[in-house]
Amino acid sequence: MKFVLFYHSLVSDWNHGNAHFLRGVAAELLARGHEVEVYEPAQGWSLGQLRQAYGEAPVEEFGRRFPKLRSRFYDPATLDLDEALDGADVALVHEWSEPDLVARVGRHAPRGCRLLFHDTHHRSATAPQEMARYDLSRYHGVLAFGEAIRRRYLEQGWCARAWTWHEAADTRVFRPLPPAPRRGDLVWIGNWGDDERTRELSEFLLDPVRRLGLSARVHGVRYPEAARARLAGAGIEYRDWLPNWRVPETFAQFRVTVHVPRRPYVQALPGIPTIRVFEALACGIPLVCAPWPDEEGLFAPGRDYLVAEDGAAMQRHLRDLLHDRARAAEQAAHGLRTIRARHTCAHRVDQLLAILAELGARPATPVRSLSHA
Structure with missing residues (x-):
């Protein structure tokens, strides 16, 4: 399947913890033979802060560390969503995205594309007036990173369907390493x-x-x-x-x-x-x-x-x-x-594929991930 993901940043994790999970999910999908395209704003706040503090070195290091992960940088004013979503089977849009982009993706998604909104923040509880601005009427549902958030979306009537999709560890990166010289307690x-x-x-x-x-x-x-x-x-x-x-x-x-x-x-x-x-x-x-x-x-x-x-x-x-x-x-x-x-990203991709199957997404040849081990 072709996944098109709209997130704040894949490249920068400067004050942006969602990049951790996104990298793991994207890597897992790629390992299973799916096509993955990640879009992030060229003037994103996190990446801008990272460059301001450290220049291009962290961006270059990201490229070396994750050679298979790439972002397509876009300007919201010129983004051609018909082109971006061409052939998409699944589109995931993160809640850091601007409401206008969320609505536009809903309007431009091709027939048969499964649209999901991904919420990994506390604004649904602490700033509900902000979340009410998002038009999710064309979306098939919401992926919420906790049951309390899932319930809130349904109770507020912001969407018709929602699933709890917790974050998890990217065990390609996060694993025990051999003992190192101690730097402290x-x-x-x-x-x-x-x-x-x-x-x-x-x-x-x-x-x-x-x-x-x-x-x-x-x-x-x-x-x-x-x-x-x-x-x-x-x-x-x-x-x-x-x-x-x-x-x-x-x-x-x-x-x-x-x-x-x-x-x-x-x-x-x-x-x-x-x-x-x-x-x-x-x-x-x-x-x-x-x-x-x-x-x-x-x-x-x-x-x-x-x-x-x-x-x-x-x-x-x-x-x-x-x-x-x-x-x-x-x-x-x-x-x-x-x-x-x-609680690995492989487990979460299993769950995501099960949700997509529930929504009638086109089945793909199953591939068992080695990162479950």
């Missing part, structure tokens, strides 16, 4: 988050690191000067943006990591872990999470990862994992098994 990879988790970062990251006297590092972007000063005050080394494909080698240099979810996901959209949890477990590093309700039963809390109900519990869990290497290794192995059994 703990690493956290995440962006500041526009004050959506400032209090939580203090309680579940900065304070436990400071009290335990750990050697720690943070990678991420959009950290204001005040935030960097707070990291320094806790004895945490701050590093800027880390290309997502370098995350596994970074995890291999540290002994433990944490997950501190943004407040909107915990309060308004329970059950959505975001992709960082999948990727950390896929790399085989012990993980401790600040509280988030796993309402959809994606994982086995307490075995795949530990849950810290407050800062004191986070401190205890980190101390225990760092001092009991056998326990840490057992937990990491359990989490890795869960990812490989249920």
